Amino acid sequence: MQTTFAVVAERLRKRYRGGHGATALDGFDLRVPAGTVYGLLGPNGAGKTTAVRALTTLLRFDAGRAEVAGADVARDPGTVRERIALTGQYAAVDELLSGRQNLVLFGRLHRLSGPAARRRADELLERFGLTEAAGRSAKDYSGGMRRRLDLATSMIRRPRVLFLDEPTTGLDPRSRNQVWEAVRGLVADGTTVLLTTQYLDEADQLAARIAVVDAGRVVAEGSPDELKAAIGADRLEVVVRDADRLSEAAAAVARAVGAAPDADPDQRRLRVPVTDRVGGLTAAARALQDAGITVADLGVHRPTLDEVFLNLTRAAAR
Amino acid sequence: MTGVRAERGGALADGWVMTGRYLRHVVRAPEEIVIYFSLPIMFVLVFGYVFGSGMSVPGGGGYREFLIPGVFVMTMLYGIGATATAIAVDTGRGVLDRFRSMPMARSALITGRVLADLSRALLETAVLLACGLLVGWRWHHGAGPLLASIGLLLLLRLALSCAGVALGLVAPNPDTVSMIVFPLAFPLSAVSNVFVAPEMMPGWLGTVSEWNPISATTAAIRELNGNPGLGGETWAADHSLLLAVAWPVALIAVFGPLSVRLYRRLGR
Numbered sequence: 001m002q003t004t005f006a007v008v009a010e011r012l013r014k015r016y017r018g019g020h021g022a023t024a025l026d027g028f029d030l031r032v033p034a035g036t037v038y039g040l041l042g043p044n045g046a047g048k049t050t051a052v053r054a055l056t057t058l059l060r061f062d063a064g065r066a067e068v069a070g071a072d073v074a075r076d077p078g079t080v081r082e083r084i085a086l087t088g089q090y091a092a093v094d095e096l097l098s099g100r101q102n103l104v105l106f107g108r109l110h111r112l113s114g115p116a117a118r119r120r121a122d123e124l125l126e127r128f129g130l131t132e133a134a135g136r137s138a139k140d141y142s143g144g145m146r147r148r149l150d151l152a153t154s155m156i157r158r159p160r161v162l163f164l165d166e167p168t169t170g171l172d173p174r175s176r177n178q179v180w181e182a183v184r185g186l187v188a189d190g191t192t193v194l195l196t197t198q199y200l201d202e203a204d205q206l207a208a209r210i211a212v213v214d215a216g217r218v219v220a221e222g223s224p225d226e227l228k229a230a231i232g233a234d235r236l237e238v239v240v241r242d243a244d245r246l247s248e249a250a251a252a253v254a255r256a257v258g259a260a261p262d263a264d265p266d267q268r269r270l271r272v273p274v275t276d277r278v279g280g281l282t283a284a285a286r287a288l289q290d291a292g293i294t295v296a297d298l299g300v301h302r303p304t305l306d307e308v309f310l311n312l313t314r315a316a317a318r
Numbered sequence: 319m320t321g322v323r324a325e326r327g328g329a330l331a332d333g334w335v336m337t338g339r340y341l342r343h344v345v346r347a348p349e350e351i352v353i354y355f356s357l358p359i360m361f362v363l364v365f366g367y368v369f370g371s372g373m374s375v376p377g378g379g380g381y382r383e384f385l386i387p388g389v390f391v392m393t394m395l396y397g398i399g400a401t402a403t404a405i406a407v408d409t410g411r412g413v414l415d416r417f418r419s420m421p422m423a424r425s426a427l428i429t430g431r432v433l434a435d436l437s438r439a440l441l442e443t444a445v446l447l448a449c450g451l452l453v454g455w456r457w458h459h460g461a462g463p464l465l466a467s468i469g470l471l472l473l474l475r476l477a478l479s480c481a482g483v484a485l486g487l488v489a490p491n492p493d494t495v496s497m498i499v500f501p502l503a504f505p506l507s508a509v510s511n512v513f514v515a516p517e518m519m520p521g522w523l524g525t526v527s528e529w530n531p532i533s534a535t536t537a538a539i540r541e542l543n544g545n546p547g548l549g550g551e552t553w554a555a556d557h558s559l560l561l562a563v564a565w566p567v568a569l570i571a572v573f574g575p576l577s578v579r580l581y582r583r584l585g586r
Binding site for chain 2 (some may be wrong): 057
């Protein structure tokens with residue numbers, strides 16, 4: 001089956017005028033398969049939000065081409081707006097209005113008739129667990145409730161592509177889980193979700209594919225497993241009890257596995273890639289024991305997405 | 319997959335929905351409008367009763383009858399703050415991004431705010447008319463000129479509303495709005511014919527005061543309703559009706575397109 005793409009960006013460029021004149025997007029490429037959750041991962045200021053604003057027609061880009069839900073962003077922004085929804089970093093609801101009034105307002109602005117907007121508002125309040133709070137002002141909602149109202153507002157027209165810009169930043173773990181559940185529900189209905197996040201576990205949990213963004217461009221792309229595999233093999237980690245003996249331990253480990261480990265004196269830790277998990281572990285254990293070094297911890301770890309991320313962004317910084 | 323089906327509607331329909339939004343804000347947070355009303359009522363009391371005894375109106379007549387048309391106009395002037403604050407609050411929040419990422423008319427935010435301002439202005443005028451009647455103000459020439467006066471007030475408010483939108487769009491945040499509005503609005507109302515007739519001011523100040531747009535509408539309302547304090551013998555005083563139309567129209571011609579341009583520029 002041929003993959004269709006819900007979002008395509010080719011060599012997007014955006015430089016902010018005035019001030020520091022920073023280049024926010026510097027040849028940004030992206031292909032988001034339809035019907036999936038796609039994660040844009042990157043540190044603050046990497047260009048994630050600029051990319052989302054450009055793709056949602058909020059910001060004009062200087063060069064490049066973008067297509068969202070089958071429409072050209074630069075040439076036909078009206079059609080794009082009909083097919084997308086955006087939930088930004090700051091809950092985009094009217095604080096003075098109640099939850100229900102918000103949904104009716106945005107329903108009306110989506111050109112639903114009054115009765116249709118009210119019906120849809122009630123459906124969405126029910127679905128996002130806000131029926132009880134429907135009459136309260138949005139400013140009195142908790143952070144999690146506000147995000148859910150925000151998501152509900154984005155779902156009024158059942159968008160083809162939903163953009164979520166750091167949807168769980170600043171939320172407690174319980175609210176974060178609620179938002180994740182809501183996002184999974186939307187994807188089950190066929191919506192494509194493009195999500196930006198600084199949280200690796202969030203991308204790992206939700207996204208089928210991830211693009212790591214740094215300095216305005218995508219520096220790596222793939223499924224979470226592919227990204228982890230790309231950074232290389234499993235790692236042997238040794239934590240010694242005595243910081244003084246770290247270099248001695250490093251020599252012993254190097255002899256055992258045939259490669260020099262990275263030493264982190266603050267954590268009294270050594271790290272070295274190994275191809276043979278069990279063989280590497282036993283050889284290292286024996287070598288350390290023979291050298292008479294007391295070990296506080298010893299193990300073999302799969303690289304975390306954190307390491308992938310730090311590695312990639314560090315590589316880009318060089 | 320198709321979305322929930324949209325029914326057709328245009329920019330006007332969107333603007334109207336947005337008007338409803340701003341009016342709902344008044345209903346849900348009535349404090350703002352109560353505080354808003356306290357200002358003109360305070361002016362009537364302070365100037366009408368405290369200073370009023372020491373004030374004289376050229377050509378004779380009661381000071382409060384002279385004052386009330388000016389208070390109507392001043393209330394329209396201070397409305398600029400409410401407009402600019404509301405717009406600055408909207409542009410400073412994520413909600414504007416949502417509006418702008420939706421398939422609605424982009425003009426709706428501006429037209430909605432302006433229409434809501436005019437609705438508020440009607441309510442304000444009604445309250446002030448009642449206050450005016452209580453303190454002795456009267457319309458002496460019947461309903462026609464009274465309605466024309468209300469029309470002039472709404473026209474001025476429309477102009478100030480456009481200016482308020484522009485101000486709200488350039489203000490870095492809602493808190494700075496009042497810091498900009500007060501030093502702007504206070505001299506405009508003080509150096510006008512609202513409290514003191516221009517001919518009683520020193521030469522050049524009187525001229526500035528006479529040509530002030532606030533004075534134009536105030537003088538026109540006095541003239542239309544037969545209230546005391548009509549100036550005379552200067553061109554501006556003789557043509558207050560013309561100026562009361564020309565000034566707002568000129569302000570709309572400047573600030574209307576400026577607001578639209580500032581609003582469009584937000585995305586660049």
